[in-house]
Amino acid sequence: MIESGGRLYFGSKPICNVNSDNAHNFFARNDDGKGEERFALTQAIKAKIQAKKNDYAAKVNAIASNMLLPPWEREERISEIVDESALAFERIHGNAIADACLTNGFWNHDFFNAPISTLELIMSLVEGQEGVPQA
DSSP states (O other): OEEEEEEEEEEEEEETTSHHHHHHHHHHOTTTSOEEEEHHHOOOOOOOOHHHHHHHHHHHHHHHTTTOOHHHHHHHHHHHHHHHHHHHHHHHSSSSHHHHTTTTTOOOOHHTOOOOOHHHHHHHTTTOTTTTOOO
């Protein structure tokens, strides 16, 4: 795989642009010999965040559809879940290192090319580990 002019090539055939979703979903920078580790970390971070989002959505849907609860109690419980979700994601988005890898709330090209130490920090934020250094 060769990068030239903002494109990835396999031999002489262009595969995709280096900034494309295909490049980010199927390839990883390997100029430091850590490409496999970088790819595994970026994919794991994305999967964990999606799983957390799905979990919060399932909780909200379960409460919203529970007609045994009075409407005010449903609203209160949903509000608590939304607050819990906001706190969990604030841990990620409030960190200067993680924020450098975000554009409008989405992972940008810098995220997919970040040093392993940055990706490990972001993973620890996603996992909600305590004592994570803030930049």
